[in-house]
Amino acid sequence: MSRGATPGTPAFRAERQDRMSVAAIIAAIGMIVAAAVIQVSILTRLPVPGGTADLVLLVLIGIALARGPQTGALAGFGAGLVVDLMPPADHGVGHYAFVLCLAGYLLGMLGRRVVVDTTVGIMAVTAITAAGVFLGFAAIGALTGDPRVTWAGVVRLLPSVVLYTTALAPLVARPVLAFFRAQSHNEFGAVITARRAHRLKPLARRQEWWQ
Amino acid sequence: MLPTEDRRARRVLAVLLAVSFALITLEARSPNSPPVAAMRDVAASMFGPLQQGATALVSPVDEVRDRIGNSQPLSAEIERLRAENSALRQQLSATAVNQAEVSGLSRLLQAAGTGRYRVVPARVIGIGPAQGLVRTITVDAGRGDGLRPDLTVINGDGLVGRVLAAGSSSSTVLLTVDPSLAVGIRMERSREIGIATGTGGAVLSLQLLNPQARLYQGDRLVTFGSTAGRPYVPGVPVGEVVSVTRAADGTSRTVEVLPYVRFTSLDVVGIVVEQPRRDPRDAVLPGRDGTLR
Numbered sequence: 001m002s003r004g005a006t007p008g009t010p011a012f013r014a015e016r017q018d019r020m021s022v023a024a025i026i027a028a029i030g031m032i033v034a035a036a037v038i039q040v041s042i043l044t045r046l047p048v049p050g051g052t053a054d055l056v057l058l059v060l061i062g063i064a065l066a067r068g069p070q071t072g073a074l075a076g077f078g079a080g081l082v083v084d085l086m087p088p089a090d091h092g093v094g095h096y097a098f099v100l101c102l103a104g105y106l107l108g109m110l111g112r113r114v115v116v117d118t119t120v121g122i123m124a125v126t127a128i129t130a131a132g133v134f135l136g137f138a139a140i141g142a143l144t145g146d147p148r149v150t151w152a153g154v155v156r157l158l159p160s161v162v163l164y165t166t167a168l169a170p171l172v173a174r175p176v177l178a179f180f181r182a183q184s185h186n187e188f189g190a191v192i193t194a195r196r197a198h199r200l201k202p203l204a205r206r207q208e209w210w211q
Numbered sequence: 212m213l214p215t216e217d218r219r220a221r222r223v224l225a226v227l228l229a230v231s232f233a234l235i236t237l238e239a240r241s242p243n244s245p246p247v248a249a250m251r252d253v254a255a256s257m258f259g260p261l262q263q264g265a266t267a268l269v270s271p272v273d274e275v276r277d278r279i280g281n282s283q284p285l286s287a288e289i290e291r292l293r294a295e296n297s298a299l300r301q302q303l304s305a306t307a308v309n310q311a312e313v314s315g316l317s318r319l320l321q322a323a324g325t326g327r328y329r330v331v332p333a334r335v336i337g338i339g340p341a342q343g344l345v346r347t348i349t350v351d352a353g354r355g356d357g358l359r360p361d362l363t364v365i366n367g368d369g370l371v372g373r374v375l376a377a378g379s380s381s382s383t384v385l386l387t388v389d390p391s392l393a394v395g396i397r398m399e400r401s402r403e404i405g406i407a408t409g410t411g412g413a414v415l416s417l418q419l420l421n422p423q424a425r426l427y428q429g430d431r432l433v434t435f436g437s438t439a440g441r442p443y444v445p446g447v448p449v450g451e452v453v454s455v456t457r458a459a460d461g462t463s464r465t466v467e468v469l470p471y472v473r474f475t476s477l478d479v480v481g482i483v484v485e486q487p488r489r490d491p492r493d494a495v496l497p498g499r500d501g502t503l504r
Contacts, residue, residue, distance in 0.1 A: 150344075
């Protein structure tokens with residue numbers, strides 16, 4: 001947006017953060033599709049009790065935290081559609097798209113306000129998001145009258161899904177976050193490294209207080 | 212604080228949520244309507260090969276087969292020997308997997324032969340995550356192999372499920388344990404008929420048409436068979452009764468059936484494309500000592 005915020009302000013920086021280069025978009029799509037395929041073809045084969053780690057959500061957490069609410073919402077919607085349509089899915093189309101779109105937006109807002117870059121921080125965000133996404137998905141299924149969504153089933157699967165997803169967060173969400181953060185631009189249009197981006201963002205936050 | 216930016220993000224969110232909501236409503240009103248079915252079909256043909264690829268990656272068997280098939284004998288003797296060497300190494304490590312697959316296939320063929328079902332063998336290339344609360348798998352056979360919706364899917368142990376949607380080269384199979392699935396069954400000896408329903412967990416719940424019929428732990432059941440064999444051909448072993456619990460008032464009972472098929476380790480399955488001319492009755496059930504009769 002050329003007629004948007006004045007260069008140098010946090011608003012301008014946020015705008016740059018939320019825009020994606022073509023390469024970054026292609027990388028995001030590739031990561032989401034790869035995560036969805038790995039999930040149904042490899043992860044679900046592992047002989048572990050309960051549910052499966054939500055790999056697609058982990059990729060989304062990385063993208064949204066690094067890139068802000070607009071990209072988060074778009075990426076979440078796209079990722080949700082991929083999960084909804086990827087065989088052997090049989091739940092209604094749009095269920096995951098709705099939940100992940102909302103999750104991507106909220107994660108993006110969070111990423112704008114707080115710099116999440118410690119392992120513990122990412123795992124905490126992941127645990128809360130994974131539980132919210134699972135419950136949101138089950139709620140939509142229940143609202144649309146899917147006979148397969150039962151309270152007993154939700155209670156049985158929730159702990160394992162949250163546990164596995166959170167355990168994989170440092171291995172998946174963290175590198176994805178670092179990758180997309182490293183690609184974001186500062187207000188002079190130069191590529192800044194992940195470490196410098198960290199240093200810049202708290203500064204922007206402090207400015208917002210009195211603005 | 213960030214007016215332009217935030218307003219734009221919120222607008223994007225609103226539009227996307229509205230689109231998702233429209234899709235959800237469309238699906239809730241008429242499941243698998245033509246546009247959605249078309250989307251699923253496109254997705255199946257796009258993602259099917261990717262799933263096949265991913266499955267091949269984790270299964271060394273395919274790799275061995277491909278390596279042997281692709282090696283160029285005249286390009287360089289050393290290259291060939293190296294390839295052969297690594298292929299042999301892999302073969303060695305793959306023997307266990309290989310043997311499991313061969314035995315799965317041979318048991319499937321044995322069961323199909325006994326029941327006189329005509330089956331198309333297929334490999335499982337994708338398993339639905341359980342948090343979808345839906346129990347489905349993808350197999351690497353499709354319309355090109357003669358698959359249609361509502362065909363019975365079996366393996367060497369018994370009933371796996373039925374075909375839900377057939378894509379061009381891959382298909383979705385609904386497993387017997389899915390709560391939306393109900394199978395007409397017949398008890399092995401008493402000949403009582405009933406319905407086995409998935410619970411989403413490891414067991415099925417059984418309801419006999421005659422509530423007074425006697426039931427014991429270890430009683431075995433086979434499919435009753437549907438009209439024209441779709442979705443279920445007759446005589447496929449389903450499982451055996453593991454527990455019978457009476458309600459306190461004695462008027463109703465809960466019967467749990469453990470399926471013969473282990474749904475967590477599915478590999479080779481067979482899709483019954485032609486039903487037997489005569490009901491095989493209990494012929495396909497394994498002998499009590501575990502061998503086929």
